[in-house]
Amino acid sequence: MSDVLLVEKEGGIATVTLNRPNAMNALSRELRAALATTFDELEADPETRVVILTGAGDRAFTAGLDLKELGSGGGNFSTQATITDKDPVTSIGKFSGPVIGAINGVAITGGFEIALACDVLIASENARFADTHARVGILPGWGLSQKLSRLIGIYRAKELSLTGNFIGAAQAAEWGLVNRVVPHSELLSTCRQLATDMLSVVPECLPAYKALIDEGFAQSFGEGLKTEARVSGEANTKVSSSAIEERREGIRQRGKSQA
Known part of the structure; x- marks a missing residue:
């Protein structure tokens, strides 16, 4: 496994950590591929029934696509970031068990889309969300334009997406974007307890x-x-x-x- 992504397994639970903290866990091509491949492998593993997805460090869940990497490449955005890559959102969606998003910091644009691919979102008090597609000058391709309005209502979704403004954890909870907000120090333990509760239901x-x-x-x-x-x-x-x-x-x- 690439060191840009960490995987720990215990008792039917896999904890997947985006591991580029110095780059705010930005989704480089390497990390996107590793994330997609990892979820494909976890789906093929009968012992893994629940996944917790989080980011390394205190600042970011993921700041989205690595704009520095994209800006230094040739060609257009589509050929660099979508067509030639494995799609991590699709791979996350194919995982048959619950995926708990442990949102430890900012989830921005593509990172917001990764968060929305999860089944349950537990936010640290450090969490913030922003859809900055329009500020970068691109349109979303991993489902955000359709999922967000269905989750929080079309008016709130338009406010976020057409301004690129950030909302904090408390407002995200008020709008129904996350299940609840917990102290940062309790984020992973809360998610592990939730995963344990899920594992205690009738397996099938x-x-x-x-x-x-x-x-x-x-x-x-x-x-x-x-x-x-x-x-x-x-x-x-x-x-x-x-x-x-x-x-x-x-x-x-x-x-x-x-x-």
């Missing part, structure tokens, strides 16, 4: 439920309901009454412990 339900949510989200509400009826109808016939009864006590005890 973890990827199946994620896939059901994602499939329905990409459809109209009516089509999504039809999808749920079809998928649940097929899956639930395989669950026995005895299995439900065995799991009921575990749910009851969990409810008591979390009261």
Whole structure:
């Protein structure tokens, strides 16, 4: 594995760290390729069921595409940064288990798009978000223009994307962009606990439920309901009454412990 990306595995959880802290974890061509390849490999690893994605250091999750590298190359932006590269957002999206984004600092433009590829976002108090595509003079190609408006509403999405302004962690939480904000020192431990909670559900339900949510989200509400009826109808016939009864006590005890 390239040293621009670190991977640690333990107990079904892989922690993937973008490791260019001196460059604010900017997405160089090497890092983009490593990120895409790593998620392809994690999907092929049956032992890895949840991924935590974060950045090295305190300043940046990732500052997006490495503009210094792009500015020094020949040709146009598309040939340098999109067509010839493996797409890390697509590879992240193909991972069948949950991906938890541990947003430790700024997530800017392409870095914002990497964050939006995750399933759950937990933000450090240091986190900030900005879509500066329009300030660079390019348009997004990893889904931001469509995902952001669906997540926070079209008016807020237009405000962010058409100004290039930053929002902090608290405002991101208020707008529903992140699940919650935690002290920086507690970011990874919070994400690991969340990953552990996810691993404690019925194993086959973890990827199946994620896939059901994602499939329905990409459809109209009516089509999504039809999808749920079809998928649940097929899956639930395989669950026995005895299995439900065995799991009921575990749910009851969990409810008591979390009261």
